[in-house]
Amino acid sequence: MYIDDTADECSRMDMSSDDDDDFHYGYHHHAHPVASMKGKEFDDGRFVVNHIIGEGAFGVVYSAKDIGKRPHTRLREKSATEVAVKKFKKSKYQGSYTRADVDVATRREIDILKELSPHDNIIKYVHDFMQRNKMYLVMESMTCDLVSLIDDFWEDSKAPMPKHVAKHITYQCCSALVYIHSRDFVYRDLKPANVLIKFENASDNQAYAQLNKRALLDRGTTIVVAKVCDFGCARKLGPNTSKDDPSPSWPHPADVMTARIGTQWYVPPECLIGTPYPDPSYPGKLVYSPYGVGIDMWGLGCLMAECLNGEILFEAYSENDQLRKIQDLLGCLTVKQRDMYTRSPYTYQNLPAPSHRPTGVRGLFGYCLNTVEVSFLKSLLSIDPSHRPNAATALGDDVWADLFDDET
Structure with missing residues (x-):
């Protein structure tokens, strides 16, 4: 097991599973009341937000539709796939995200999920992308x-x-x-x-x-x-x-x-x-x-x-x-x-x-x-x-x- 560096977001032991700063995928939170988020688009319009599922110190998770990058895709929204989109907040240890110099902890989390995702009892990886110097992870939607x-x-x-x-x-x-x-x-x-x-x-x-x-x-x-x-x-x-x-x-x-x-x-x-x-x-x-x-x-x-x-x-x-x-x-x-x-x-x-x-x-x-x-x-x-x-x-x-x- 490798020595964790000081930028490891998880080296801080959380005191409570319900603490506002304890980030998880937030499915036990109610939909975020900010109505203006509905319809917000990510990744050149591929993902359209329904609402915010949860929010923590290290990120926000949205319920969204994956409508794909296809012509006239708005006509196909009814058949779109429901997904969860996690937006990682900037690490307090590093500067702006870039594709070449992405936050170590964020990239590590995504890479591990991509490797382990094929198992039936591990959340399915769908996609990841950069937008406005922020990293996003897309996963299957759960109840x-x-x-x-x-x-x-x-x-x-x-x-x-x-x-x-x-x-x-x-x-x-x-x-x-x-x-x-x-x-x-x-x-x-x-x-x-x-x-x-x-x-x-x-x-x-x-x-x-x-x-x-x-x-x-x-x-x-x-x-x-x-x-x-x-x-x-x-x-x-x-x-x-x-x-x-x-x-x-x-x-x-x-x-x-x-x-x-x-x-x-x-x-x-x-x-x-x-x-x-x-x-x-x-x-x-x-x-x-x-x-x-x-x-x-x-x-x-x-x-x-x-x-x-x-x-x-x-x-x-x-x-x-x-x-x-x-x-x-x-x-x-x-x-x-x-x-x-x-x-x-x-x-x-x-x-x-x-x-x-x-x-x-x-x-x-x-x-x-x-x-x-x-x-x-x-x-x-x-x-x-x-x-x-x-x-x-x-x-x-x-x-x-x-x-x-x-x-x-």
């Missing part, structure tokens, strides 16, 4: 994001989504991770806001906005399709780091990534226990908590838990509070993790201890999960990253058997 789906269940019925729907979404996200890791990438920011949802049947997508969501998904004919989006935090695995090892014990220095990554509520303990610091016993050597693809497996566990109970599993106001809540549920950090935390010169508070006997995954989810499901979720949320399964192992777990009972 909503997972945050919206989770919230809508609570609004409609004051209960979380059905377990089979939660498992089906988690399975698809795991499938995406298998492909991402097989291409030697680590995603590093898996959370409901970065998972987009649509329904297999067009009529279901229309019904979603009009009907009781629980009734729609409980009727048995609706198939939910989940796709991972927003690859701004993804990185290529270094040549010395195994894509199958959730916890590299001591990666090559060239493979070290920043610990401050992703969204705080969804990152594992190894990314919370401190910034790398000089080892006083070995001049020139850094002490740090290495992490690998295990960060994505922890995120998958947090996502599954949030789908099941409708609440963020580890919602906290600070990194220390986050560590306390993790230990309250799962038990103490490992000896190695505690040692690094207490020795770090950048740690200004004592390591938070659990406030009570750990609740445990079974204690929190035993009412809705069977033994196999509890064991699976517990493995994803292992405090020791070496105990988490890799994505391929997780995808082959018996926990998914009931999803395919009707196909056998």
Whole structure:
């Protein structure tokens, strides 16, 4: 894994998935009220804006029609394809965009999506272009994001989504991770806001906005399709780091990534226990908590838990509070993790201890999960990253058997 430079927009750890500055594709926001955006054209008239879907610190996403660059194309707008157009704002680290000197983080995100886009559970890349020194990324249109789906269940019925729907979404996200890791990438920011949802049947997508969501998904004919989006935090695995090892014990220095990554509520303990610091016993050597693809497996566990109970599993106001809540549920950090935390010169508070006997995954989810499901979720949320399964192992777990009972 390569060392992240200071211009990495994702090296700043987000404190909240709903913060105004936390950019995601914005499908759980309502359409922007600025009516003047409707009809705005991009890329020489190929894309015509319907409305703004969402806006954040690093960009704006528009719902638009792809009418193509054809003669008399206005006559064909009814058959145009619905797309999402993301406009990247200028980076605060660089000057104006040019095709030759585009912002590194922006170009990297687009290039990674282009490489990974063929998978069924990854958002489809459509096009990218420059306009007035701004970079634009065009993707397939989706119905909503997972945050919206989770919230809508609570609004409609004051209960979380059905377990089979939660498992089906988690399975698809795991499938995406298998492909991402097989291409030697680590995603590093898996959370409901970065998972987009649509329904297999067009009529279901229309019904979603009009009907009781629980009734729609409980009727048995609706198939939910989940796709991972927003690859701004993804990185290529270094040549010395195994894509199958959730916890590299001591990666090559060239493979070290920043610990401050992703969204705080969804990152594992190894990314919370401190910034790398000089080892006083070995001049020139850094002490740090290495992490690998295990960060994505922890995120998958947090996502599954949030789908099941409708609440963020580890919602906290600070990194220390986050560590306390993790230990309250799962038990103490490992000896190695505690040692690094207490020795770090950048740690200004004592390591938070659990406030009570750990609740445990079974204690929190035993009412809705069977033994196999509890064991699976517990493995994803292992405090020791070496105990988490890799994505391929997780995808082959018996926990998914009931999803395919009707196909056998």
